[in-house]
Amino acid sequence: MLTDYKNEKNKILTQYEKILNLPNILSKDITIENIKEKKKQLEEEHFFVSFTGQIKAGKSTLINALLFEEEIIPTDDTPHTAKITLIKYGKEPRIEATFYNKEEWKQLKSNKDFYEEFLKPDIEKSIGQGLFVDEIINTTAKIKNENHLDNLNDYVARYGKYTPFVNLVTIYHPNEILKEITIVDTPGTNDPNEQRDKVAKEWIHKTNANIYITYAGQAMDKVDIDFIDNFLLSVPKEQKLTVLNKIDSINDSDGLEEYISELLADTQLKRREVVSNKESLILVSALGALIDKMLNRKLTLNEDLEYYAEQLEEKGFLEPENHGLLRLEKMIEKKLIENKGKNIIDSHSKFLDSIFRKRINEIEQKLNEKKSSLSDLMKSKVELKNVSESIDEIIKFIQKEKKKIDKNFNKLIKSNLDEFYLLQHKQHKISLEKIETEIKGITNSSNYQNEVEWIVKKAIDNNFEELRESLRDMTDKLTLEIQEDMDNLKYNLIEKDKNISLTLTTNTFSIYAIELTLGMKELAEKQFKGKKINKLIQKNTNSWQRFWDTENTLEGINSKIMKKINNFFEISDNNMREEFEDKIANHIQKNILENIINELNETMDKKENEIEEYLQNESNKENLIEEAKKERERLETELKSLNNSKKEIE
Numbered sequence: 001m002l003t004d005y006k007n008e009k010n011k012i013l014t015q016y017e018k019i020l021n022l023p024n025i026l027s028k029d030i031t032i033e034n035i036k037e038k039k040k041q042l043e044e045e046h047f048f049v050s051f052t053g054q055i056k057a058g059k060s061t062l063i064n065a066l067l068f069e070e071e072i073i074p075t076d077d078t079p080h081t082a083k084i085t086l087i088k089y090g091k092e093p094r095i096e097a098t099f100y101n102k103e104e105w106k107q108l109k110s111n112k113d114f115y116e117e118f119l120k121p122d123i124e125k126s127i128g129q130g131l132f133v134d135e136i137i138n139t140t141a142k143i144k145n146e147n148h149l150d151n152l153n154d155y156v157a158r159y160g161k162y163t164p165f166v167n168l169v170t171i172y173h174p175n176e177i178l179k180e181i182t183i184v185d186t187p188g189t190n191d192p193n194e195q196r197d198k199v200a201k202e203w204i205h206k207t208n209a210n211i212y213i214t215y216a217g218q219a220m221d222k223v224d225i226d227f228i229d230n231f232l233l234s235v236p237k238e239q240k241l242t243v244l245n246k247i248d249s250i251n252d253s254d255g256l257e258e259y260i261s262e263l264l265a266d267t268q269l270k271r272r273e274v275v276s277n278k279e280s281l282i283l284v285s286a287l288g289a290l291i292d293k294m295l296n297r298k299l300t301l302n303e304d305l306e307y308y309a310e311q312l313e314e315k316g317f318l319e320p321e322n323h324g325l326l327r328l329e330k331m332i333e334k335k336l337i338e339n340k341g342k343n344i345i346d347s348h349s350k351f352l353d354s355i356f357r358k359r360i361n362e363i364e365q366k367l368n369e370k371k372s373s374l375s376d377l378m379k380s381k382v383e384l385k386n387v388s389e390s391i392d393e394i395i396k397f398i399q400k401e402k403k404k405i406d407k408n409f410n411k412l413i414k415s416n417l418d419e420f421y422l423l424q425h426k427q428h429k430i431s432l433e434k435i436e437t438e439i440k441g442i443t444n445s446s447n448y449q450n451e452v453e454w455i456v457k458k459a460i461d462n463n464f465e466e467l468r469e470s471l472r473d474m475t476d477k478l479t480l481e482i483q484e485d486m487d488n489l490k491y492n493l494i495e496k497d498k499n500i501s502l503t504l505t506t507n508t509f510s511i512y513a514i515e516l517t518l519g520m521k522e523l524a525e526k527q528f529k530g531k532k533i534n535k536l537i538q539k540n541t542n543s544w545q546r547f548w549d550t551e552n553t554l555e556g557i558n559s560k561i562m563k564k565i566n567n568f569f570e571i572s573d574n575n576m577r578e579e580f581e582d583k584i585a586n587h588i589q590k591n592i593l594e595n596i597i598n599e600l601n602e603t604m605d606k607k608e609n610e611i612e613e614y615l616q617n618e619s620n621k622e623n624l625i626e627e628a629k630k631e632r633e634r635l636e637t638e639l640k641s642l643n644n645s646k647k648e649i650e
């Protein structure tokens with residue numbers, strides 16, 4: 001019955017072995033220790049089958065019949081099994097008792113009611129037998145071994161010498177079935193001792209399968225129903241059996257039939273799927289089975305058993321077909337062990353599968369990430385190329401603009417100055433006409449020189465005042481025009497690249513223009529006091545003075561001096577033109593154009609650096625792309641080899 005399971009188990013163990021030798025099999029969630037641990041779990045796998053039920057149902061008797069074929073674990077009319085008892089495979093029979101450690105003991109004693117009612121009387125009995133608590137309860141759990149089973153009573157039975165201090169008892173026994181299952185005998189669950197009840201119930205959850213024992217005469221009363229509701233409803237059908245014990249206690253077979261029919265008809269039980277049909281209820285006489293086995297082994301029966309043997313023999317319950325143990329054995333194998341085996345095999349197969357699945361998923365995920373990062377890299381490489389091209393374009397644009405600005409400014413200056421000179425010329429003409437009229441009006445020859453001087457000086461002053469006005473107009477206009485040019489440039493550049501920031505301001509020129517116009521007055525004085533016009537008047541009027549009265553040539557003298565003055569104005573016009581041109585052009589060149597060019601150069605430098613950076617990035621990107629491609633190939637190979645290993649192992 002176990003061969004299938006064994007074959008499957010060995011197959012999985014070999015698979016574990018192979019997997020442990022595979023490179024690259026470990027994923028984030030599965031470590032080598034996990035796999036080893038799982039393998040060990042399977043190697044040592046035991047099915048824990050717990051025997052549960054009310055007190056006196058016959059759990060211990062049934063285990064004795066099933067495993068030991070003699071009375072090994074204590075049974076009695078009074079509640080007897082006081083501790084959880086594990087029965088495991090061992091070459092030689094022995095007992096291993098684990099006592100409570102200090103911490104556990106303290107906790108146990110902290111339940112005052114339990115202590116007063118159960119623990120204290122038991123401890124006192126133990127002390128009466130010469131035991132010292134401090135000797136047994138230590139900081140770490142103490143394990144006591146006995147290399148025979150004779151003194152089992154001392155550990156598990158009520159009033160056993162060590163029983164109050166025992167946490168768990170393990171019996172080792174050479175029965176072959178124990179190689180496959182570990183039996184757990186539990187204290188009766190309707191024990192008034194709550195503490196013991198709790199421990200028994202906890203163990204039901206730790207075990208892989210459960211055999212619930214109820215007994216004829218009192219089967220499936222409220223205690224049973226409560227127990228089933230609380231602990232057995234969640235256990236899958238394949239992992240539980242229900243045993244009806246003590247069938248010998250019902251007098252005739254008709255009575256038994258009737259009793260079972262009643263149980264089957266019970267709606268409460270039906271609803272709980274505890275006994276759905278005859279087969280689901282295993283009928284046994286544990287006592288009959290035990291005695292049968294003992295007699296077969298030719299063991300001597302004690303007085304009690306001798307008494308029961310007589311009665312049971314009379315009723316036929318020493319016959320295997322009547323005491324039903326064989327039926328129970330078969331059911332344990334067929335229903336629990338085989339199913340459980342399947343469950344265990346399934347769970348390990350699933351784990352094996354998950355080892356591959358997780359790793360394969362991991363690699364596939366990495367591969368997908370690589371693929372998408374690769375396509376991102378490609379995309380960004382194209383983007384980079386676009387960016388660098390657009391920067392290139394900006395640089396070219398700036399270079400063109402630089403040339404344009406230079407040319408434009410010169411044109412602007414020239415056209416504005418031309419306009420200004422035209423005005424100046426007109427103004428001179430007006431001044432000269434005024435001078436001429438006034439000179440003609442001079443009647444007194446003795447004061448001629450002074451008069452002329454005064455007239456000319458006044459005209460020059462006046463002239464400069466007028467010129468200052470038009471100079472201011474001209475510079476204002478020029479400022480506006482330059483600013484407009486620069487604003488256009490700024491706008492065009494920002495259109496091309498939002499990150500470009502330029503100041504490009506004409507402020508220095510507007511301030512300079514005010515200075516320039518203020519300086520005009522000074523210039524006028526310099527023109528006059530610089531003695532050029534002054535001397536000219538003196539020199540000419542001096543020699544003409546002599547002819548004033550005699551020749552009456554005033555008209556001639558006036559026209560002569562006017563010619564000189566005209567001439568002077570023309571020369572000074574030209575000088576001034578040169579000076580202005582120089583000053584304005586110089587200032588614009590130095591303070592505005594240079595600034596603009598500098599700013600543009602800086603922007604260009606920045607952009608050139610950006611291009612350099614992008615080019616650098618681009619070559620980095622190339623490298624990254626190469627790396628990503630290699631990694632993609634590597635992952636693809638790994639995936640292939642993993643899939644191959646998976647097929648091979650299966």
Ligand SMILES: Nc1nc2c(ncn2[C@@H]2O[C@H](COP(=O)(O)OP(=O)(O)OP(=O)(O)O)[C@@H](O)[C@H]2O)c(=O)[nH]1
Nearest residue numbers: 056057058059060061075076079080081188286287
């Ligand atoms: N007539 C009869 N008596 C049985 C049968 N099985 C067990 N008994 C008796 O029932 C009493 C209790 O049996 P145990 O095996 O100690 O029952 P248990 O379920 O282990 O009880 P606790 O450990 O106290 O929970 C003992 O006196 C047994 O001899 C049976 O099949 N027929």
Ligand SMILES: [Mg+2]
Nearest residue numbers: 059060080081
């Ligand atoms: Mg018992």
